[in-house]
Amino acid sequence: MPTATTPYERIDLRTSPEIKALIVRAAATAGVSVSAFLLGAAQERAKQVLSEAELMTLSTRDWEAFFTALDHTDKPRPKLSAAMQRHREWQSERESS
Numbered sequence: 001m002p003t004a005t006t007p008y009e010r011i012d013l014r015t016s017p018e019i020k021a022l023i024v025r026a027a028a029t030a031g032v033s034v035s036a037f038l039l040g041a042a043q044e045r046a047k048q049v050l051s052e053a054e055l056m057t058l059s060t061r062d063w064e065a066f067f068t069a070l071d072h073t074d075k076p077r078p079k080l081s082a083a084m085q086r087h088r089e090w091q092s093e094r095e096s097s
Contacts, residue, residue, distance in 0.1 A: 015023075027037035058066060 024034055027034045
């Protein structure tokens with residue numbers, strides 16, 4: 001069975017000679033190539049940025065309020081029930097077509 005190779009993408013960037021020298025020196029000190037150094041640093045920073053943007057940290061008081069709200073979900077919600085019914089009908093129509 002033939003194996004698929006993962007295509008690689010290229011990222012080009014421009015920088016000042018001073019910043020380049022700094023990066024080259026840091027990569028050499030870390031014992032990795034400049035590409036590996038830049039990719040590692042960029043990947044870590046990207047994860048950090050996305051984590052901060054996509055995760056929510058609640059205080060104890062907010063967590064308790066959220067948890068209490070989840071415990072009281074048995075209250076009738078007619079608009080939600082109607083939306084769920086419309087969705088079921090839409091799905092049935094799609095499956096029968």
